[in-house]
Amino acid sequence: MPVFYLNDEIWFPDPEHAEPDGLVAVGGRLTRERLMQAYSKGIFPWYSQEPVLWFNPDPRMVLFPGNFKVSKSLKKTIRKNIFQVTWNMCFEDVIYSCARTHQHKGTWITPDIINAYIDLHNIGMAKSVECWYEGELVGGLYGVIVGGVFCGESMFHKVKDASKVALVHLMRRLEECGYILLDAQVYTKHLASFGAGFISRDEYLKILQMPISVKEL
Numbered sequence: 001m002p003v004f005y006l007n008d009e010i011w012f013p014d015p016e017h018a019e020p021d022g023l024v025a026v027g028g029r030l031t032r033e034r035l036m037q038a039y040s041k042g043i044f045p046w047y048s049q050e051p052v053l054w055f056n057p058d059p060r061m062v063l064f065p066g067n068f069k070v071s072k073s074l075k076k077t078i079r080k081n082i083f084q085v086t087w088n089m090c091f092e093d094v095i096y097s098c099a100r101t102h103q104h105k106g107t108w109i110t111p112d113i114i115n116a117y118i119d120l121h122n123i124g125m126a127k128s129v130e131c132w133y134e135g136e137l138v139g140g141l142y143g144v145i146v147g148g149v150f151c152g153e154s155m156f157h158k159v160k161d162a163s164k165v166a167l168v169h170l171m172r173r174l175e176e177c178g179y180i181l182l183d184a185q186v187y188t189k190h191l192a193s194f195g196a197g198f199i200s201r202d203e204y205l206k207i208l209q210m211p212i213s214v215k216e217l
Helices: 032-040 072-080 091-101 111-122 162-176 201-208
Strands: 004-006 023-027 053-055 060-063 084-087 126-133 136-146 149-157 181-185 197-199
Touching: 032 111, 032 136, 060 201, 072 162, 084 162, 091 111, 091 126, 091 136, 091 149, 111 126, 111 136, 126 162, 136 162, 149 162, 162 181, 197 201
Parallel strands: 004 023, 149 181
Antiparallel strands: 023 053, 060 181, 060 197, 084 126, 126 136, 136 149
């Protein structure tokens, strides 16, 4: 397949032209408008150094609320009610914490990524879930909303089970608010343990394009 190089024009090639690893295009700037178009087409940036790499994998790992599984030990932790969970209270702190968590293995959450997603948060397209213990932020996650899909980007924890508790609250809220699925993008053993599985790119894009009304997260 040809490799498509992006310039300042806001466009993306058809996902059917993606490489076997899901790479769709290379380059372009991380502007709000480009990210909005990318997510509307099932495309996301994933890179550690310039240029920007844009992906649309096939198959796609997703988590449907109806398939969500919570272990007995995690249910026990939740019943103890030791964490306070909030929504969109400190998006910037969450994304910076996620970046620090992955720093030792070459984070893709670069300064440009951080600034771009804070910009998306400021227009209500990116959301965060925070988990607190004794007044300290100890876990959380963030992602991007597109139609009836929550595109999970990253999560972190400083205390055992904190990010898992944030995920449980997110999945419950997604179901209550009418969302179809959480997009995990690529395989992780962690999310597979919660019931995530694969669907095809075509199926994912059809879901992404569904006209659906959801409540505010």
